[in-house]
Amino acid sequence: MDTNHIDWKKYLIVFLFTMTLFLSASYVSNYFSNKKVDQLKLIQDKISIDILSSETQFSLLSELSCKNISDSVFSGELSELGNKLEWGQQNLGTTDTVSYLKKYYSLLEIKDYLLNKKISERCQTKSAFILYFYTTALNCSECERESVALSALRDKYPELRVYSFDYNVDLSAVKAMIQIYKIQDTKLPALVVDDNVLTGFHGIDELETIVKQSFKLQEIKPVDTIKSIKTTTNKAL
Amino acid sequence: MASISNVIFYILTFLSVYVQVFFLITFLENRKKIIIRKGPIKLIKYPKVTVIVPCWNEEKTIYKTVRSLLNLNYPKDKLKIFLIDDGSTDKTWDVIQRFSKYSNIKIFRKENGGKYTALNLGLESVETDFLGCLDADSEADPESLTRIMSYFEKDKNIMAVSPSIIAINSKNMVQNAQKVEYDMSVYTKKMLGFLGAIHVTPGPLTIFRKKVFDDLGPYRHAHNTEDMEIAFRMQKNHYKIEQCNDAYIYTNTPTTIKKLYKQRLRWIYGSINNMIDYRKIILKKKYGNFSLFTVPYNVLSIIAVGFLFGKMFYSFGKFLFFKILEFRDIGFNFNSSIKNFDPFFINTQSLFFIGITLYLLVVLSIIIGRKISEGKWNFSFNIFYFFIIFSIVGPFWLLKAVFNTILSRKPAWR
Numbered sequence: 001m002d003t004n005h006i007d008w009k010k011y012l013i014v015f016l017f018t019m020t021l022f023l024s025a026s027y028v029s030n031y032f033s034n035k036k037v038d039q040l041k042l043i044q045d046k047i048s049i050d051i052l053s054s055e056t057q058f059s060l061l062s063e064l065s066c067k068n069i070s071d072s073v074f075s076g077e078l079s080e081l082g083n084k085l086e087w088g089q090q091n092l093g094t095t096d097t098v099s100y101l102k103k104y105y106s107l108l109e110i111k112d113y114l115l116n117k118k119i120s121e122r123c124q125t126k127s128a129f130i131l132y133f134y135t136t137a138l139n140c141s142e143c144e145r146e147s148v149a150l151s152a153l154r155d156k157y158p159e160l161r162v163y164s165f166d167y168n169v170d171l172s173a174v175k176a177m178i179q180i181y182k183i184q185d186t187k188l189p190a191l192v193v194d195d196n197v198l199t200g201f202h203g204i205d206e207l208e209t210i211v212k213q214s215f216k217l218q219e220i221k222p223v224d225t226i227k228s229i230k231t232t233t234n235k236a237l
Numbered sequence: 238m239a240s241i242s243n244v245i246f247y248i249l250t251f252l253s254v255y256v257q258v259f260f261l262i263t264f265l266e267n268r269k270k271i272i273i274r275k276g277p278i279k280l281i282k283y284p285k286v287t288v289i290v291p292c293w294n295e296e297k298t299i300y301k302t303v304r305s306l307l308n309l310n311y312p313k314d315k316l317k318i319f320l321i322d323d324g325s326t327d328k329t330w331d332v333i334q335r336f337s338k339y340s341n342i343k344i345f346r347k348e349n350g351g352k353y354t355a356l357n358l359g360l361e362s363v364e365t366d367f368l369g370c371l372d373a374d375s376e377a378d379p380e381s382l383t384r385i386m387s388y389f390e391k392d393k394n395i396m397a398v399s400p401s402i403i404a405i406n407s408k409n410m411v412q413n414a415q416k417v418e419y420d421m422s423v424y425t426k427k428m429l430g431f432l433g434a435i436h437v438t439p440g441p442l443t444i445f446r447k448k449v450f451d452d453l454g455p456y457r458h459a460h461n462t463e464d465m466e467i468a469f470r471m472q473k474n475h476y477k478i479e480q481c482n483d484a485y486i487y488t489n490t491p492t493t494i495k496k497l498y499k500q501r502l503r504w505i506y507g508s509i510n511n512m513i514d515y516r517k518i519i520l521k522k523k524y525g526n527f528s529l530f531t532v533p534y535n536v537l538s539i540i541a542v543g544f545l546f547g548k549m550f551y552s553f554g555k556f557l558f559f560k561i562l563e564f565r566d567i568g569f570n571f572n573s574s575i576k577n578f579d580p581f582f583i584n585t586q587s588l589f590f591i592g593i594t595l596y597l598l599v600v601l602s603i604i605i606g607r608k609i610s611e612g613k614w615n616f617s618f619n620i621f622y623f624f625i626i627f628s629i630v631g632p633f634w635l636l637k638a639v640f641n642t643i644l645s646r647k648p649a650w651r
Contacts, residue, residue, distance in 0.1 A: 005433065006525055014262055018255045025590035032585035039581065084581055091586060145562055152567040204567045 033092040040088060040101050043081050044108070051111050058119060078112060079154065081105060082164055089136065103171045109163045110173050116161060127159045128214035130207075131192035133183050135167040142201040146189040149204045153211065160211055242548065249541045250591055256534045257598035263428045264605060271427065273483045273612040277310055278383055280390055285365035286382065286444065287317040291355035295373035296328040298489060303336055305376035310383055318342045319359040324349025352440075353456040353463040360455050366447050370464075371486070372440035375402075378485035385444050385484045396476040397468075399426065399435065399443040400484035401610040407490065410622045411497055415490040417603055417623035423482060424606030430480035434526035436535065437465045438478060441486040449476060459514075462507025469515045472527040482609045494626070498634050505638035508535060513642070539635060546632035596624075 085105055088098045113129060120127040132150060134143035150162050165174050167185050177183075183190045187199035193210050202210075288306055292299050299320075306318050318341060320333045336342045347358055356370055367389070371377060381400055388398045401423045404416040429435045438445070443464070453474060459466030471478060491497040512532060518524045519532045600620060608614050 006522060006529060010259075010262065010266075011529075014255060014259045017262070018251060018258050021254060021258070021594055022251065022587070022591060025587040025594065028590050029585055029587035036581060036585070080579075084579075087582060091584065141559075144559060145566055148559075148563050149566050 036084075036088060036092060037097050037101070040081070040084060040098070043077070043084070044101060044104060047078060047081060047108055047112075048104075051108060051115065055111070055115055058115065078109065079151070079162065079164075082109075086136075099169075102166065103169055106165055106169050106171050106174050109165070110177070113161070113163050125159075126215060127161060128157070128193070128211045130160065130162045130211075131177065131181070132162055132164045133167050133178070133188060133190040133192075134164060135185060135188050137168045138185075138188075140188055143189045146191075146201055149202070149207060153204055153207055156208075157211060159215070245544060246548065247588070249537070249544055250588065250595070252534075252537050253541055254591060254595055254598070256530075256537065257595065257602065259530065260425060260428045260602060261598065263431050264424070267428075267431045270431070271482060271609050273609065274380075274384060275612075277380055278387060280383060280386055282390070283312050283315045284367055284386065284389070285315045285317065286311070286367040286369065286386070287319060287359070287363045287365045288442070289319045289321060289356055289359035289363075289368065289370045290373055291321045291323055291352050291359070291370065292325065292329050292333070292373035293323040293349065293352070293355075294325045294327045294329060296325070296332055299329055299332050299373045300335075301376050302371060302373050303333075303342075305378075306371065307339070308379050309377060309381070310379045311386075313341060316341055316382070317365060319345065319362065321345040321347065321355040321359050323347060323352065323355040351458065351461070353458055356463065357455040360450055363447060367444055368447055368450075369442050369444040370440055371442045372488070375441040375486050375488040376405075377442055378487065381442060381484040381486060382444070385442070385481045388479050388481050389444070389446070392477075392479075394477050395446075395479050396449050396471060397438050397443055397445045397478045398481050398484075399438050399478065400441065400486045401426075401480075401482050402439060402441050402486050402488050403610065404490045405487040407619075409492065411494055411626060412490050412492060413619040414622040414626040415497065417617065417619045418627065419488075419490075420606035420610065421599070421603045421623075422606070423610040424602045426480045427482050427609055429526075429531060430478070432526040432530060433477060434472070434531040435478040435480060436468050436472070436527065436531045437462075438468045438471070440464050441488055442484075460507040460510040461503050462511060465507055465511050466514075469511050469518075472524060473515065473518050475525075485610070494630055497626075498630060501631075501634040502638055502641075505539075505635055506641055509539065509638055509642050512536060539639070542632050542635050543639065546636065 082105065085098060085102050089095060089102065092098055113131070116127065117129060119125060130150065132146065134140060134147065136143075147164070150164075154160050154162050165177065167178065167183065167188055181190075181192050181197050183197065184199075189199075189201065191198040191202065191207075194214050198210075290299070290302060290306070295302075303318065303320065306316070309316060318336075318339075320336060320342060322330045322333055322345065324347060330346060333344050337344050343362070345355075345358060345362075347355065359370075360368070367386070385398045385400060388395055402419055403423075404412065404419045407413045407416045426435060445467075449467075449471060453467075453470050453476075456463040457466055468478060491500050512519070512535060515532075518528050519536075521528045600616075603620055603623070604614065604616060607617075
C-alpha cells in the first residue's frame with residue numbers, strides 16, 4: 001500500500017515556494033517603505049528650506065517692519081511630519097533611516113521654536129509654545145494620552161505651537177534642552193510652557209487654561225514694558 | 238514581549254501559508270486525475286452494500302433521508318438499509334415503521350446510547366462486504382453510491398471512500414457561511430485523499446469495506462466523533478481512505494449561530510481529544526503524510542486561531558481602552574481621524590501582504606472546492622459571510638473545546 005509514501009521533495013518544494021512568497025512580500029514591503037522614507041525626506045527638506053528662508057527673511061526685515069514677516073513654517077506641516085515619523089518608526093522596517101530623520105526633525109523643531117519665539121516677542125504676534133517631552137522606549141501610556149490631548153488642543157488653537165521631543169533621541173541639541181529644563185525620564189510626559197515644567201498627564205481643560213494664560217501674558221507683556229518704562233522714567237525724573 | 242509575540246506570529250503565518258501552498262501544489266500535481274462524471278455510470282460488478290441510518294429524534298428529516306436511499310441508482314437487491322432508532326422521544330419510530338414493508342429495509346429500536354452504539358448494533362447484523370452510514374439529516378444523490386463503489390472497483394487497496402458533502406437549504410447568513418466551508422472541505426479532503434492522509438470519514442455515506450471493522454473492531458465513543466476516530470484508527474493501520482468528489486450527499490446545516498456553535502464545539506473537542514489519544518502517531522515517518530501533514534496542520538490551526546484570537550483580543554482591548562481614555566480626556570473626536578487620512582499611513586509591512594496572500598489562497602481553495610464538486614468555476618459572495626462568521630465565532634468554540642479538554646482531562650492526570 002502506498003498510504004505511507006512520503007514525497008520529501010514536495011515538502012521541500014513547498015517550503016521553498018512559501019519562502020519565496022515571504023521574500024517577495026518582504027521585497028514589496030521594502031519598496032513601499034523606501035517610498036515612504038523618500039516622502040519623509042522630501043517633506044523634511046521642504047520644511048528645512050522654509051525655516052532657513054524664514055530665518056533669512058527675519059534677519060533681513062527685523063530692523064524694518066513686522067508686517068512683512070510671514071508665518072515661518074505652518075505648524076501643521078511640522079506636526080504632520082512628526083506623526084509620520086512616529087508611525088514610521090513603529091511600522092517601517094528601516095528604523096535606522098527613520099531615526100536619523102527623527103534627529104533631523106527634532107533639530108528643525110528647535111530651530112522653528114527659536115525663530116517663532118523671536119518673531120512673537122519682537123512683533124507681538126499671538127502665539128503660545130509648548131515643548132512636549134515623551135518617550136517611546138518605555139511603555140508610556142500617559143504619553144499616548146498626552147499626545148492625543150495636545151493634538152486636540154492644537155486643532156482648537158491654531159496659534160499654539162507644540163514641539164514634541166522624544167526623550168531618547170540621540171541629539172545634543174535635545175539633550176541640552178532636557179538639561180535646561182531638568183526633565184527626568186521617570187516623570188514623562190513633561191511639558192514646558194512659558195519656562196514652567198509640568199510633569200505627568202495633564203488633561204485638555206487644564207492645558208487650555210495654561211495656553212489661554214500664555215496668550216494673556218503676551219497681551220500684558222507690552223503693557224508691562226510700557227509701564228516699566230514709565231516707572232523708570234518717572235524715577236529718573 | 239512584543240517581539241516574541243511577533244516571532245510566534247511570523248512562524249504561525251509561515252506554517253499557515255505552507256499548508257495552503259501544500260494543498261495548491263497537490264492540486265496542480267493531480268488536477269488531471271480529478272474527474273467529474275455528469276450522468277449515470279456502469280460498474281463491472283455491483284457488490285452488496287449495507288447502509289446504516291442511525292437516528293435520534295429526526296422525525297423531520299428521516300423520511301427524506303430514507304427516500305433518497307431508496308432512490309439510489311443501485312440494484313435494489315444489492316442494497317440493504319438498516320434504520321436504527323436510538324431511543325428517540327419524538328415520532329421518529331413511527332416514521333421508520335412506515336418503511337418496514339420494504340424487503341431490503343430492516344428496522345431496529347434500542348435504548349438511547351449514542352450514535353456509535355446504534356452503528357455498532359447495525360454492524361453486528363451486517364452480512365455484506367461493504368457498509369456505510371448515512372446521518373439522518375442528510376440525503377444521498379441518486380448517483381452517489383455507484384460513483385463511490387467505482388473507486389473500490391478500480392483499487393483493491395482502498396478501504397473506505399467518503400463523498401462530497403454539500404450544504405443544502407441554506408436560507409440565512411449562518412447557513413450560507415457553512416455552505417462555503419463545505420465547498421472548501423471538498424477541496425481539502427480531495428487533496429488529503431491524494432496524499433493518503435484523510436483524517437475523517439464523515440457520517441454522511443462514507444462506505445467502508447467490512448474488513449475494516451472485522452480487523453480493527455467496532456466504532457468507539459471517541460468523544461462523540463466516532464467518524465474521526467475510525468479514520469485515525471485506519472490511518473494508524475495503514476488502511477487507505479479515498480475521497481470521491483463527484484458523489485454528492487446533501488446535508489442540512491445548523492440554522493443558528495447557537496446550533497452551529499454546539500455542533501462545532503463537539504467536532505473540535507472530538508478532534509483535539511482524538512489527536513491526544515493518537516498522539517503517538519504524530520510526526521512518525523511510518524504513518525506517512527497523515528502523521529507528518531494532516532495531524533500537525535490540525536494542531537497548527539488550533540494554535541494559530543487561539544493565538545490570533547488572543548492577539549486580536551489584546552489589541553482590540555488596548556484600542557478600546559485608549560479610545561475610552563481619549564473620550565474622557567478630549568471628548569468625541571471622530572472627525573480628526575478622517576480629516577487626517579493619508580495614504581502614507583496604509584500598512585505596508587510584509588505581514589500585511591502575506592495576510593492578503595493567505596486570504597487569497599483560502600478564497601482560491603473555496604473556488605477550486607466548488608469546481609471539483611460541482612464542476613463550475615464561480616465566485617460567491619457567501620465567502621464574506623464565511624470569513625465574518627468563522628473568524629468571529631470560530632475562536633469561541635475552539636477555545637471552549639480547549640477549555641473543556643483541560644477540565645475533563647484534569648482528573649485523569651491524578
